[in-house]
Amino acid sequence: MAKMFYITCPKCSQQYYLEDLLYNKLLVDPKQYQLKCPFCKKDFYLELDQKAAAAK
Amino acid sequence: MSNKDLHMFLAQLEQESPGSVIRIDKEVSPEYEIPVILNKIELKRKQPVLIFSKVRNLKGQLSPLPVVINLFGARERLAKSIDSTVERLPLDYIAREKKPVAPVVIDKKSAKVKDIVQTGDAVDLFDLPVITHHEMDLGAYLTSPSIWIRDRETGRTNCAIMRVWVCGPRDLVVHFNPVRHTEDLYQQYKKAGLPIPVVIVMGHHPSFYLGAQTKLLVDEVEVIGGVMGEPLEVTPSETWGDKVMVPAQADLVIEAEMLTDRLSIEAPFGEYAQYYAGQRLNPPLQVKAVTRRKDAYYLDIMPGHADHLLLDAPMIEAYLYNRIRDVVPGIIEVHVPLSSAARLHAYIKMRKRNDGEPKTAILAALSSDYRIKHVIVVDDDVDIHYDEQVLWAVATRSQWDRDVIIVPGTMGTRVDPTAVGVISAKGGIDATKPMVGDFPKKINLPNAVVERIKLENYLKPADLRVLE
Numbered sequence: 001m002a003k004m005f006y007i008t009c010p011k012c013s014q015q016y017y018l019e020d021l022l023y024n025k026l027l028v029d030p031k032q033y034q035l036k037c038p039f040c041k042k043d044f045y046l047e048l049d050q051k052a053a054a055a056k
Numbered sequence: 057m058s059n060k061d062l063h064m065f066l067a068q069l070e071q072e073s074p075g076s077v078i079r080i081d082k083e084v085s086p087e088y089e090i091p092v093i094l095n096k097i098e099l100k101r102k103q104p105v106l107i108f109s110k111v112r113n114l115k116g117q118l119s120p121l122p123v124v125i126n127l128f129g130a131r132e133r134l135a136k137s138i139d140s141t142v143e144r145l146p147l148d149y150i151a152r153e154k155k156p157v158a159p160v161v162i163d164k165k166s167a168k169v170k171d172i173v174q175t176g177d178a179v180d181l182f183d184l185p186v187i188t189h190h191e192m193d194l195g196a197y198l199t200s201p202s203i204w205i206r207d208r209e210t211g212r213t214n215c216a217i218m219r220v221w222v223c224g225p226r227d228l229v230v231h232f233n234p235v236r237h238t239e240d241l242y243q244q245y246k247k248a249g250l251p252i253p254v255v256i257v258m259g260h261h262p263s264f265y266l267g268a269q270t271k272l273l274v275d276e277v278e279v280i281g282g283v284m285g286e287p288l289e290v291t292p293s294e295t296w297g298d299k300v301m302v303p304a305q306a307d308l309v310i311e312a313e314m315l316t317d318r319l320s321i322e323a324p325f326g327e328y329a330q331y332y333a334g335q336r337l338n339p340p341l342q343v344k345a346v347t348r349r350k351d352a353y354y355l356d357i358m359p360g361h362a363d364h365l366l367l368d369a370p371m372i373e374a375y376l377y378n379r380i381r382d383v384v385p386g387i388i389e390v391h392v393p394l395s396s397a398a399r400l401h402a403y404i405k406m407r408k409r410n411d412g413e414p415k416t417a418i419l420a421a422l423s424s425d426y427r428i429k430h431v432i433v434v435d436d437d438v439d440i441h442y443d444e445q446v447l448w449a450v451a452t453r454s455q456w457d458r459d460v461i462i463v464p465g466t467m468g469t470r471v472d473p474t475a476v477g478v479i480s481a482k483g484g485i486d487a488t489k490p491m492v493g494d495f496p497k498k499i500n501l502p503n504a505v506v507e508r509i510k511l512e513n514y515l516k517p518a519d520l521r522v523l524e
Contacts, residue, residue, distance in 0.1 A: 004334050016324055019335065022336050033337070035321060036194060038192045038193065038194045038335075041195065
């Protein structure tokens with residue numbers, strides 16, 4: 001099955017998902033890419049607790 | 057020369073097929089409203105071209121560009137664009153594709169796409185009525201771009217339709233398919249440490265778009281000319297002069313440099329399989345110039361709907377037909393149905409000579425296009441343009457211990473959520489009647505009575521209108 005890494009936007013609390021290549025890069029360096037929430041359109045960096053949630 | 061363009065085609069449609077074009081004058085937002093209106097019309101089983109004359113741009117102001125959507129939403133229109141019929145479209149497409157026609161260079165003064173020229177800081181993509189389609193899309197996307205990139209080694213131009221996210225007044229991010237030819241070109245420039253000159257073409261005659269869908273590794277601008285049936289007129293770009301040409305009669309052209317030294321986030325976006333792609337990394341583009349006709353339309357393709365799915369279908373069907381015919385001469389027709397996003401299923405109609413041919417056809421089809429996942433083969437008494445007829449054949453002419461093939465571990469598409477990366481199991485069903493042994497006769501109505509009975513002689517006019 002496709003790998004989807006669900007994360008929660010820290011600004012609006014809505015959930016969406018990242019593709020595996022992007023997620024794996026962020027695991028190495030979360031500040032490497034700023035993410036944009038498709039719901040509130042705000043920019044944010046992936047935080048550690050979000051990574052943990054996504055890994056589950 | 058006729059100089060085929062979008063305007064000529066729409067005028068022809070309105071004159072010859074009243075009702076196939078609907079003009080909407082009420083003001084609309086580019087955010088969701090146009091997709092919702094199209095969707096409501098599609099639910100009524102109609103596929104007209106919609107032209108919205110009053111659409112707000114990304115600044116909330118009324119745009120001077122009317123929006124055209126669903127241009128490709130009916131096979132009849134695609135066929136009409138190359139003087140073909142729905143039945144003949146795939147084969148006529150192949151015939152034209154095999155006869156490339158070199159483009160002709162014309163002076164900028166004769167190029168309608170140069171009516172209005174904006175360069176540098178004068179460019180503001182937020183002036184355009186760029187549409188946001190689905191609820192979880194990251195934002196407003198260009199969905200009709202034919203993206204032209206020149207091969208550094210061969211000098212040929214590759215054309216591909218890709219989605220492009222508008223993330224700033226002069227900033228874009230393009231979605232690249234990693235298994236396509238454009239990815240090879242990207243790697244060429246990246247290794248050389250160079251940005252890629254990119255021409256983004258939006259709005260042209262439908263035959264231009266059909267030609268631009270070719271998968272032949274040739275100069276695809278010449279294939280566009282072949283499919284259009286006339287040389288494509290091109291003219292020098294604003295940014296690179298005569299080193300990079302642009303189509304002279306397009307509605308809108310964006311000239312941009314694709315950066316190869318960095319990636320940007322892109323998506324979610326609703327893709328053809330009707331699922332959202334996850335947020336990902338893709339190459340950013342910096343816009344250098346925007347040129348357009350003074351009467352330009354803004355062409356949008358509705359992702360995941362007939363407008364998007366049918367554009368590729370004739371080409372896929374034609375390639376499958378040719379490939380299968382090499383090994384199974386009794387093939388009659390191939391259809392990729394909308395119910396599979398016109399990519400994932402292929403229906404094959406054939407007149408078999410032995411009971412091995414349907415499975416041979418299945419294997420040929422599965423190896424012809426990486427997106428084809430399931431193949432169903434039926435006899436010549438089944439109309440493969442109707443899902444219910446094909447499924448009837450599966451229901452009554454196949455046995456799963458005898459008629460099914462499964463091929464594990466082949467290359468599929470990432471867009472299929474059940475694939476592992478691009479690895480996918482594929483298969484096919486032989487739903488043809490066995491040649492050996494008895495088989496019951498299909499029910500039918502007597503032809504003489506069918507031809508004699510005319511509904512207008514039996515039903516009241518009001519009841520007939522309900523049936524229209």
